[in-house]
Amino acid sequence: MLSTQQIAKLRNQYQQTRQYTESLCAPLHIEDYIPQAVDFTSPPKWHLAHTTWFFEEMILSKNVTDYAVFDAHFGFLFNSYYQTVGEKAVRAQRGVMTRPTVEQVYQYRHYVDAHMQRLLKDDISDEIKDLITLGINHEQQHQELLLTDLKYTFSLNPIHPVYHPDFDLVGQLSTVEPQSKYQQAWINIEENVYEIGHNEESFCFDNERCRHKMYLQSFQIATSLVSNAEYIEFIEAGGYQTFSYWLDDGWAWLNNNQISSPLYWQKIDGQWFYYTLAGLKLVDKDASVSHVSYYEANAFASWKNMRLATEFEWEVAANHFDWGQRWEWTGSAYLPYPGFGVSEGAVGEYNGKFMVNQMVLRGASVATSKNHSRSSYRNFFQPQCQWQFSGIRLVK
Template sequence: MLLSQLFTLYQKTRQYTEWLCKPLNIEDYVPQAADFASPPKWHLAHTTWFFEEMILTKFVKDYAVFDSHFGFLFNSYYQTVGEKALRAQRGIMTRPSVEQVYQYRHYVDEHMQRFLNEDTKTGIENHLTDDIKALITLGINHEQQHQELLLTDLKYTFSLNPIQPVYHQDFNLVAQLPNTKAQESEWLSVGEGVYDIGHSSDHGGDHSGDGFCFDNERCQHKVLLQKFDIASALITNREYIEFIEDDGYQTFSHWLDDGWAWLTTNQVRSPLYWQRIDGQWFNFTLAGLQPIDDEASVSHISYYEANAFASWKNMRLPSEFEWEVASTQFNWGQRWEWTSSAYLPYPGFAISKDAVGEYNGKFMVNQMVLRGASVATSKNHSRSTYRNFFQPHHQWQFSGIRLVK
């Protein structure tokens, strides 16, 4: 990627994060509804902290941090960087103010743009090494991840408000995506064979011609797959309602034991945000409470629910390798799609020894892989090798179901 392109991408990414916050009231920036969801104010600050901590303090001589407290307040999970505030207490940070956080963003942006412009002014691209460019590119992709989290976290917070507030009347417009319906499904066959899995780049930067990838996508390797058939479309709300009405949530035989314990402990009886009102299903959306669209793809499903539904249909979820190989044959990108694969390192994967090494590798336990993207995923932040991952009980992401037989 040319330095001018990197500079433009940095600007667009930072501006888009703030644009997503335009519909918010000042009171919306602060609450934290659960320990897995962070307030918008924290997302704004944390993505800024990444550029300050990982770039400016290390590569700009005599750089002065905006506020010495912010490193502690807005570090997320980087143990090698220093102490951090408790994750579950991000919502009690009434100070610094939202205004100060925006001042922080603009301060860091000014210094980042000055840092990048040192080369663009002269047309000589020797100020920034490939490693520094790769780190800036990682920071941009990190912010794009948080753009989606900002929306999913905000939706969770709004869903607990008794007046069921509206973030935006047309969420698809905000997400810069057209309104789409689930397509008619057919079965697509994939033959037995040995397939290449993973990104072809040997590094996390954008210098090989193959584009950016995270380190957990690298180490391309070969996998033997048996013949399988995969659905061309995701499961719809109508199909999922059939599962509910057939006592799917009350029938133990469909569920993994761990999933059954989660279901019974938390009294789960439907996807997250669904409500039964006067005999009709509704769901809470970023556009407020809406009647369920039967033909839309089901969303906000945990891995446990996805696996139980597949069992009810006498089918299964695809492995992440099957999904990647077959992904050229179907449209994807409306829902993150649960796979049957545990989140584990690819052969040859090694965690780097610096702070960036904490980005993915240390989470490779007790998590399941999701593939694809969702309606909340930022533009140009998806690829067929992307490995998203969450613990199997989480529902608050825009996650759905694709079946294999």
């Protein structure tokens, strides 16, 4: 059982996480909660409800005697991909669910929160504590997805709506020296056998476990991310028209979708602009490039006669440079570590079943919730995905 101090800390983490999600929705109008632009994004209303469903389904329903679910339909509507839990609504149709209302979804959140607070006033087992911690981290993931999904939806509006004037997220951070003002510096990592994977008592996802040894040859990794100015050079040098820089699958994606720049970029009167959550802005050339796919990151690296780091190289080198502005594409396919095993039940569906046709990203982004990431964190998306705050770090 947990001590009183441990329970109080967990209760505080739960409260802060739930409140932060709702604070992200504070700038929204009621109309903003509903639309779903494409099948890989979800509306804010769905994120609010799904994260609540996780606590209800995984914790309250199974561990609180006589707990009554808020609404019997919500398990179907707000299950995401958990096959062992039961049927679920069609993902691409989340934006057509005008009912339940936004008000009802907030009632649902507050109902579940009240029951969770009661649960967290008493002794709880280590198993329940671990599930609550997983639920908190799950909600933090959806906080970032809420922003990236909302940005995609807003970007399709020709009047370039402003989510919040101080929420640019892709401009140069004041704490980082402008990249165009100095030459790229490189870190030398020596050939050796290194240990990879999470090695602390603190929380991690199951895909970070199974710490193991990995032999790495010597390499050099850039201290900073590729800037918008550097990426514009790639564009203007014909990077999107030169097939030799591209993987065949990436070349097909580029041509089939008429891709000619990072997501949200457009050229107006000879100048590059991009849509941000603070509205349409002139591209900040000193800032790190964002919203590029793995295909684009790999093509840029090929153009520079360099490459992307493997996820193992990135982890070994991570304590030598600052990271956290952008998720960084690696050259590693998302696969299980040696010894990885899928947990029983719905929790086992969290990561393992996605270990195919995806590439690993490391680090964190400006949209990642505070204290959510770590050097062993393994994010993953399909190689064509651009809508996350993803960037490029080179290796030679």
